[in-house]
Amino acid sequence: MYEIQLFGPLEVRTRGVRLSGGDLGDDLPRHILALLALRGKVRKAELAELLWPECPPAGHLTMMEGQLSLLCRRLDPAAEAGDSFVTISDDEFALAPDRVRVDVARFDELVAAAAGRSGRSALRPLVAAAHLAGRPLLEDLTGPEWVTRARELYRDRAAAAAVRAAALTQARRGEARHALFTRAPEFAA
Numbered sequence: 001m002y003e004i005q006l007f008g009p010l011e012v013r014t015r016g017v018r019l020s021g022g023d024l025g026d027d028l029p030r031h032i033l034a035l036l037a038l039r040g041k042v043r044k045a046e047l048a049e050l051l052w053p054e055c056p057p058a059g060h061l062t063m064m065e066g067q068l069s070l071l072c073r074r075l076d077p078a079a080e081a082g083d084s085f086v087t088i089s090d091d092e093f094a095l096a097p098d099r100v101r102v103d104v105a106r107f108d109e110l111v112a113a114a115a116g117r118s119g120r121s122a123l124r125p126l127v128a129a130a131h132l133a134g135r136p137l138l139e140d141l142t143g144p145e146w147v148t149r150a151r152e153l154y155r156d157r158a159a160a161a162a163v164r165a166a167a168l169t170q171a172r173r174g175e176a177r178h179a180l181f182t183r184a185p186e187f188a189a
Contacts, residue, residue: 002075002085004037004102007154008135012075019075021140029067031147032093034138036086037102038150041094050146068093104154107132111161119168126165133158 005011010030011020024030031051035042047064048056057063065088072084085099095102110129114122137154141147 002100004033004100006034006037006102006104006137007107007133009140010034010138014075024074025067025071027141027143028063029071030141031144032064032067033071034141035146036093036095037100038104040097040105041092043092045091047093050144053145064093103132104137107154107157111157114161114164123165123168126161126168130158130162130165133161 001014003013005013009020010024010033011018012024012033013019024033028051032047035047035050042050044061044064048060051064052060068086068088072086075085085096087094087096107129110125110132114125114129117125133154137151138147
């Protein structure tokens with residue numbers, strides 16, 4: 001199982017090994033990995049537009065596939081052919097969902113679970129989501145506009161989760177205070 005962390009610095013943990021920064025290569029493979037982790041799958045044409053907004057270089061498709069191949073070897077040098085966490089089709093790259101866990105996807109799952117709940121039952125997933133998003137998204141990546149947009153999006157989502165968790169916590173305190181004072185009126189003064 002590959003665990004990809006996007007909150008904080010980009011990091012991959014697998015089989016007791018933690019890789020980040022230069023361990024993952026230069027900017028290009030790190031950006032490809034981050035985009036795949038954010039989206040799960042990306043059409044090759046869209047990936048090229050995000051990586052090279054001005055104009056993709058000649059041979060960019062081969063370059064992207066080569067970088068992914070190198071990244072896969074860095075993450076698991078002993079992996080058998082076809083035993084990758086990335087799948088490549090004619091028009092897209094995708095993470096193998098049964099082999100990869102991404103903290104951003106977990107954050108989204110927790111927020112969605114809380115949205116379908118009320119009161120106390122929403123608090124636990126919201127607190128877990130806020131904890132998970134305790135650091136800025138992709139804090140070690142700079143440059144492309146997509147990084148800034150993704151960072152802002154998740155900053156706003158994390159803030160909304162924290163605000164809702166705080167409101168629910170405050171409501172719980174109010175419920176506890178009400179219960180205490182209605183059952184023991186001598187403490188109400």
